[in-house]
Amino acid sequence: MLKDKIEKYLLSVQKPSRYIGGECGSVIKDKSKVDVRFAFCFPDSYDIGMSHLGMKILYSLINERENYWCERVFAPWEDFEAIMRENDIPLYALESLDPVKEFDFVGFTMQYELSYTNVLNMLDLAGIPVWAKDRGEELSPIVVAGGPCVCNPEPLADFFDIIILGEGEEVNLEIMDLYHEFKRKGAKRSEFLRAVSQIKGAYVPSLYDVEYNADNTVKAVVPKGNAPAVVTKRYIKDMDSVYYPENFVVPFTDIVHNRVSVEVLRGCIRGCRFCQAGFIYRPFREKSTLNICKQSKVLCENTGYDELSLCSLSTSDHSDINNMLSNLIDYTEGEHINLALPSLRIDNFSEELLEKVKKVRKSGLTFAPEAGTQRLRDVINKNVTEEEIMNTCRIAFEGGYSTVKLYFMMGLPTETDEDIVGIAELAQRIVDMYYTIENRPKGRGVQVSISTATFVPKPFTPFQFEAQDTKEEIERKQKLLIDSIKTKKIKVSWHNSDVSLLEAVLAKGDRRLSEVIFAAWKKGCKFDSWGEHFKFDKWVEAFEECGISPAFYAHRFREYDEILPWDHINYYVSKNFLINEDKTARMAKTTPNCRQKCSACGVVKETGVRCFD
Amino acid sequence: MIKVRTVFRKTGRAKYISHLDLNRFMLRAFRRTGLPIWYTEGYNPHPYIAFALALSLGYESDCEIMDFNLNSEVDFDEIVSKLNAVMPEGIEFISAFAPVNKITAIARSEFSVKMFCDDTQKLMKDFSDFLQRDSIIVEKKTKKGMSEIDLKPSVETSELVCDDSCVSFNVILPAGTQTNYNPSLLIDAFKNVINYPIDMVKICRNSIISDNGEKFL
Numbered sequence: 001m002l003k004d005k006i007e008k009y010l011l012s013v014q015k016p017s018r019y020i021g022g023e024c025g026s027v028i029k030d031k032s033k034v035d036v037r038f039a040f041c042f043p044d045s046y047d048i049g050m051s052h053l054g055m056k057i058l059y060s061l062i063n064e065r066e067n068y069w070c071e072r073v074f075a076p077w078e079d080f081e082a083i084m085r086e087n088d089i090p091l092y093a094l095e096s097l098d099p100v101k102e103f104d105f106v107g108f109t110m111q112y113e114l115s116y117t118n119v120l121n122m123l124d125l126a127g128i129p130v131w132a133k134d135r136g137e138e139l140s141p142i143v144v145a146g147g148p149c150v151c152n153p154e155p156l157a158d159f160f161d162i163i164i165l166g167e168g169e170e171v172n173l174e175i176m177d178l179y180h181e182f183k184r185k186g187a188k189r190s191e192f193l194r195a196v197s198q199i200k201g202a203y204v205p206s207l208y209d210v211e212y213n214a215d216n217t218v219k220a221v222v223p224k225g226n227a228p229a230v231v232t233k234r235y236i237k238d239m240d241s242v243y244y245p246e247n248f249v250v251p252f253t254d255i256v257h258n259r260v261s262v263e264v265l266r267g268c269i270r271g272c273r274f275c276q277a278g279f280i281y282r283p284f285r286e287k288s289t290l291n292i293c294k295q296s297k298v299l300c301e302n303t304g305y306d307e308l309s310l311c312s313l314s315t316s317d318h319s320d321i322n323n324m325l326s327n328l329i330d331y332t333e334g335e336h337i338n339l340a341l342p343s344l345r346i347d348n349f350s351e352e353l354l355e356k357v358k359k360v361r362k363s364g365l366t367f368a369p370e371a372g373t374q375r376l377r378d379v380i381n382k383n384v385t386e387e388e389i390m391n392t393c394r395i396a397f398e399g400g401y402s403t404v405k406l407y408f409m410m411g412l413p414t415e416t417d418e419d420i421v422g423i424a425e426l427a428q429r430i431v432d433m434y435y436t437i438e439n440r441p442k443g444r445g446v447q448v449s450i451s452t453a454t455f456v457p458k459p460f461t462p463f464q465f466e467a468q469d470t471k472e473e474i475e476r477k478q479k480l481l482i483d484s485i486k487t488k489k490i491k492v493s494w495h496n497s498d499v500s501l502l503e504a505v506l507a508k509g510d511r512r513l514s515e516v517i518f519a520a521w522k523k524g525c526k527f528d529s530w531g532e533h534f535k536f537d538k539w540v541e542a543f544e545e546c547g548i549s550p551a552f553y554a555h556r557f558r559e560y561d562e563i564l565p566w567d568h569i570n571y572y573v574s575k576n577f578l579i580n581e582d583k584t585a586r587m588a589k590t591t592p593n594c595r596q597k598c599s600a601c602g603v604v605k606e607t608g609v610r611c612f613d
Numbered sequence: 614m615i616k617v618r619t620v621f622r623k624t625g626r627a628k629y630i631s632h633l634d635l636n637r638f639m640l641r642a643f644r645r646t647g648l649p650i651w652y653t654e655g656y657n658p659h660p661y662i663a664f665a666l667a668l669s670l671g672y673e674s675d676c677e678i679m680d681f682n683l684n685s686e687v688d689f690d691e692i693v694s695k696l697n698a699v700m701p702e703g704i705e706f707i708s709a710f711a712p713v714n715k716i717t718a719i720a721r722s723e724f725s726v727k728m729f730c731d732d733t734q735k736l737m738k739d740f741s742d743f744l745q746r747d748s749i750i751v752e753k754k755t756k757k758g759m760s761e762i763d764l765k766p767s768v769e770t771s772e773l774v775c776d777d778s779c780v781s782f783n784v785i786l787p788a789g790t791q792t793n794y795n796p797s798l799l800i801d802a803f804k805n806v807i808n809y810p811i812d813m814v815k816i817c818r819n820s821i822i823s824d825n826g827e828k829f830l
Contacts, residue, residue: 008813010629011671017634022626022702024642250641252634304641304699336658 003097005089013080017252018046021094025249025303027063027070028095035067036176036183039093039103039141043110043118044529046074050249051257053311054109054147058168060245068176071095071103072249075118075527076125084125091126100126104140104179107172108160110149113506114499114529116156119145120521123159130518132161132206137188142179146172151233151280152459152566155506155513157205161189162196164203165569166233167266169242171201197227201234203569210511210565216552218510221568232570233280237609239266239287244295247302259307259340260299264292264324267611268313269594271601272370273381273585274409276458277313279573282603284317284594284611289324296328300337308332309340316344317595329356365396368407371415372422378588379414381581386426393430397437403447404430410477410494411455411469414586420477423450424484431489450492452481454500457554458507459566460573462581468504468554471497498536502528504554510565513553515546574602614651615683617692618712620830624673624817627703632667639679646695651682665716666788666821669795672724674818676830680712720824722788724796727815729779736811737775743803744770751802753794764799767792783819 010016031037040059042049049055055072062070071093076084083089090099100106106128108119123130128141135143145156146164153163164171175196182192197204207227211219223229236242248260267284268277296308308328318324325341332339341357369384371377377384393404408423427448434446454474457466469477474497481492506513519542527533543550558564560579567575577600584591591599594611604610623630630638643650643660652658665678687695692709700706730736743749749764771783786794796816804811821829 016670017629017631020626020629024638024699024701250638252630252638254634254637301645304644306641306644336652 002089002092002099005087006092006097009083009087013083014077015253018074019076019080021097023249023251025247026095029069031069031096031098033067034069036105036180037103038062038068038070038105038107038176039073039100040070041073041100041106041108041122042075043108043115043122044075044527045077046251047253047255049074050251050255052109052111053261053263054168056245056248057243058172059249060247061169061243062172062176064243065173073100073122075122081125091122101128101141104142104183105144105176106141107144107146110145110147110156112529113149113503116506116517117521117525117528119156119159120518121526131158133158135161135189137190139183139187139189139192142189142192144175148277148280149507151276151569151571152507152509153203153205153569154511154565155509155517157511158514160205161193162202162204165201165231166571167236168234169236171199171234174199175202194225200232203231208568218563218565220563230568230570233572235283236266236285239285240291246298248299250303250305257309258305259309260296260303260305261309261311262292262296262299263287263311264315264318265312269317270314270383271381271591271593271599273379273462273581274370274412274455274458276461279460279601280571281313282573282601283607283609286318289320289327292324293327293331297331300335306336307338307340309342315341325357365401365403366405366407367392369426370407370409371412371419372408372424372426373419375588376412376415376419376422378590379585380412381585381590383590383593389426390430390433394433394437397434397440400441402434402441402444403449405449405451408450408452409455410452411474413463413466414588417480420480421484423452423481424490427485427490428487431487446489448490450490452478452492452494454495454497456500456503456507459564460571460578462578462585464508464564464578465558465560465582467557468501470555471501496531496534499534501550501554502536502539505550508553508565512546512548516542516548519545572603572606577601615686616712617681617683617709619679619692619696619706619709621677621679621704621706622675623668623677623704625703627701628671628673631670632664636662636664642696642699643681645699648687648692648695649684651684663716665719666722666793668818669797672816672818676818676821678821678830680716714823714829717790718823719789719821719829720787721785721822722818723783723785723820723822725781725783725817725819726796726800727779727781728800728811729813729815730809730811733775733777733780737773737780739807740780740803741773743806744768749799749802751798753798764794764802767794768799785822788821
């Protein structure tokens with residue numbers, strides 16, 4: 001039995017409880033009574049994957065069905081991977097401890113470009129061919145993927161049998177139902193894949209041929225047989241009737257986000273032009289306060305967690321935010337539960353609510369102005385004014401805070417040196433303002449931390465056409481920023497720009513990238529998102545060997561009439577809208593948020609659903 | 614405020630839950646039982662729970678002790694059944710009662726040890742010889758850094774039993790608030806003197822002994 005073999009080595013690895021399952025809330029079924037088994041794989045370590053809300057939702061959703069069984073799989077850390085390879089322990093799922101290879105579905109959630117090599121490594125550990133074309137005609141295992149990164153599925157297209165576009169609550173079960181039917185009649189893999197391509201939201205990459213122009217741009221994506229020419233994402237119409245779990249798997253070991261998460265809304269009204277999530281999760285949909293409170297209570301009771309967090313792209317944009325928070329705080333206070341409120345704007349709260357929120361907010365204060373000048377904030381449509389930033393900082397300082405963290409991006413379209421210097425100047429004005437406050441924290445100096453990321457253009461955003469700055473240009477701007485700071489009260493940090501380059505290439509790539517990902521993995525790349533594991537030199541070698549230039553994907557402005565690798569994928573936001581938004585950005589003009597005025601992004605036209613009455 | 618002592622088993626998959634994680638897990642478990650657990654009254658109120666002895670990662674046990682306080686009286690059987698209703702595979706509460714003995718009275722623990730390897734006859738002979746030594750010097754991490762100690766005077770072992778797969782024995786070692794020696798100290802010292810590997814060692818705490826020589830529970 002695999003379990004005995006695993007246990008023999010478990011005490012020689014770090015945090016062994018990650019590899020043995022048995023947590024409260026994990027679902028155990030009798031496999032002889034199960035028709036379809038789904039291995040839900042998170043291509044990163046247990047500690048990261050167990051924090052992911054989407055997995056919790058889809059895990060419970062599948063397990064609600066008596067004859068389907070969903071189990072969890074994570075990437076083993078290197079110490080355990082070495083033991084697994086040495087002792088022929090295949091990748092296994094945490095509930096049954098059965099090999100992943102025996103499952104009907106092996107599904108990966110793609111949350112981050114730098115986890116792509118982990119997918120290949122996990123498939124290899126499972127003993128499943130990494131290339132979809134090598135999996136033969138046997139029906140199982142069907143290797144599927146979903147998540148935000150696959151909105152441009154092309155760089156990963158050759159590794160997956162099916163790529164699921166959009167939200168999974170409905171389509172996952174539809175695909176499993178169809179599979180169940182084909183399994184009963186003993187169908188071949190190709191028969192099932194042809195049939196599944198007719199389900200809305202299910203993209204079968206092997207049913208499409210990609211043709212290229214002489215200049216390496218995409219010429220055409222041609223569907224085979226009756227596969228749809230355009231594949232459209234799925235979304236859930238009503239957040240109040242959609243399934244939400246009543247229990248979570250509660251890990252024994254401490255993980256990144258070890259708490260109850262309740263989703264309060266999907267989509268975002270803001271339309272920041274760099275933000276992929278702001279476009280791919282449209283339309284904007286809210287969950288009612290009643291449901292949010294009910295789900296919070298049920299989950300806290302069933303899991304025993306003493307921390308509750310609200311999850312969304314922008315919780316403050318919930319139309320009933322004051323009432324909702326007020327109710328939640330009343331509940332959590334009485335039950336000794338900490339309420340975590342990430343990404344919350346506090347500038348428009350009532351005095352009374354502010355007092356309540358102050359009591360529960362212990363975490364640091366963070367803002368994301370994203371750009372240093374109002375002109376550039378207008379370009380990116382980050383509708384935050386300096387007055388608002390100052391006002392919120394003032395409220396926070398008066399409430400006892402003395403440290404602020406500010407997030408910025410470098411290399412944004414139209415950016416000039418003035419915008420970089422503007423970052424330092426904004427931080428300086430916050431420092432100066434602190435010392436004008438009479439009731440500021442006594443005996444403490446102010447600390448403003450600036451964290452800068454390199455802008456990464458992403459598909460389905462108005463900036464999908466834009467080029468990323470080269471490393472040399474980013475380094476020059478970083479130096480300029482450092483030179484513009486005159487006080488030790490301001491600290492600057494930044495992300496590795498090699499990482500940002502790879503993100504851009506993998507986000508905006510086409511099918512030829514799969515050879516590069518494969519080559520990089522063969523050279524030992526995995527856990528690329530972990531600084532200590534990131535081997536950029538190996539990636540450079542992989543690009544060279546495959547004859548592929550990263551600059552072609554990252555540093556090139558793409559003309560509006562160029563066929564983009566993801567143009568056959570429909571996320572409801574129209575390309576014309578994105579082109580117009582990019583043009584508006586270049587004029588430094590803003591677009592009102594969706595609640596103020598519908599900008600006709602295409603979602604309403606395509607779905608027939610109005611976001612607001 | 615009512616003081617309660619409980620005894621639980623920790624076996625199977627649950628042996629991989631570390632002491633720190635177990636503590637955190639039990640706090641969550643209490644919230645799910647609905648038992649009227651008593652919270653500390655300081656700046657950061659939290660349920661008060663205390664484990665008599667820490668159990669090393671990977672050890673099983675038949676006799677772990679957890680003390681806590683309740684705000685109001687609850688039938689002891691009900692405490693056991695409510696706790697068991699929220700336990701994962703491998704943790705099982707056996708009893709709940711009002712504590713009589715003080716935790717500080719704990720002096721020693723008894724463990725059963727199973728050492729697995731190919732040639733168990735040889736292993737038994739080597740281990741038997743090892744135990745006959747005049748002294749068994751091991752390195753132990755203390756608060757002041759590494760220090761050398763002689764286990765020999767503190768170790769009491771039962772007769773060794775050998776079958777095809779393993780060598781088994783019971784061992785009694787000091788435990789409690791002052792001195793804690795793990796069976797692993799002994800086994801690791803033994804591993805250092807033999808030139809072949811032991812495949813696997815299974816260790817389970819069987820009982821806890823008071824300073825007067827009687828069973829603590």
